[in-house]
Amino acid sequence: MIKQINRKKVRAKKHRRVRKNISGTATCPRLCVFRSGKNIHAQIIDDVAGHTLVAASSLEVRDVNGGNVEGAGVVGKLLAEKAVKACVKSVVFDRSGYIYHGRVQALAEGAREGGLEF
Incomplete structure (x- = not known):
């Protein structure tokens, strides 16, 4: 019998493995990425306080397709x-179990161009 691979479970397992070592603090919060088929979302999170400091999504920008x-x-x-307006300069990048390629890489490079350090 052939075992079927569930991509969501594999990604969740990778994400748990990465989150063991990465956490955001007030001085260096975590930049978390979520990628869906049509959109992409990103948050800057302070894990110690349990608060989202800044969030952005492709749903906010009407002229752009978030799926590319x-x-x-x-x-x-x-x-x-x-993030710069909220006085956040450096972050820890959490790719959420996604491969650092394509849209995830483009989001990271765009954040670096905008002034974030990681």
Whole structure:
């Protein structure tokens, strides 16, 4: 009998493995990425206090498709702008079990261009 692979379970397992070592503090919060088929979302989270400091999504930008690389880059720049206004300079990048390629990479590069350090 062939065992079927569930992508969501594999990603969740990778995410748990990464989260053992990564946590956000007030001085260096965590930048968490969620990628769906049509959109991409990112949050900057202080895990010690349990608060989301800044959030950005492709749903906020109407001119851009969040399902492609260009849209993810725009969301990264938007997140960085909001973070700079909230006095956040450096973050820890949490790719949430996704491969650092394509939209996740574009979001990270857009955030770096916008002024975040990680």
